[in-house]
Amino acid sequence: MNMSVLEPVLAERKKKFQKACKCNGLRRTPQKSIIFEILASTHTHPTAHELYTEVKKHFPTLSFATVYKNITLFAKNGIIKELDFGEGYKRYDADITDHHHIYYSQTKIVQDVFLPSSTPVPIPTELQNIPLKKIHITYTV
Numbered sequence: 001m002n003m004s005v006l007e008p009v010l011a012e013r014k015k016k017f018q019k020a021c022k023c024n025g026l027r028r029t030p031q032k033s034i035i036f037e038i039l040a041s042t043h044t045h046p047t048a049h050e051l052y053t054e055v056k057k058h059f060p061t062l063s064f065a066t067v068y069k070n071i072t073l074f075a076k077n078g079i080i081k082e083l084d085f086g087e088g089y090k091r092y093d094a095d096i097t098d099h100h101h102i103y104y105s106q107t108k109i110v111q112d113v114f115l116p117s118s119t120p121v122p123i124p125t126e127l128q129n130i131p132l133k134k135i136h137i138t139y140t141v
Contacts, residue, residue, distance in 0.1 A: 013040040024077040034058050035070050040094035045110035100137040
């Protein structure tokens with residue numbers, strides 16, 4: 001994985017991770033910390049297997065099941081985003097700010113898209129009387 005985030009961004013994400021673990025009663029282990037740090041240090045939206053490959057470089061004895069269990073736990077607690085682009089597997093994003101994605105189906109690359117907060121997102125008529133939790137737009141090309 002490449003496309004590293006800037007050090008101040010990574011430091012902020014780690015701080016939010018520590019706070020989120022404390023708020024959710026999650027024990028911060030070295031394994032959890034490295035799993036999150038590797039995910040938080042990239043813009044590539046890795047799969048669980050891609051993340052596992054990187055984590056193994058730091059913890060060679062760590063199992064795929066442990067990595068998967070922890071990223072699932074992180075997603076469930078809102079620490080990271082779990083993304084599904086219909087590939088048959090999930091991708092993960094440590095950037096939990098409001099943003100959208102472009103998914104390039106030929107190359108399987110995922111790119112962040114930040115729309116100005118003043119950009120109105122049309123709400124379908126069927127959803128106008130239903131309270132929405134969030135809106136996430138994926139542009140697939």
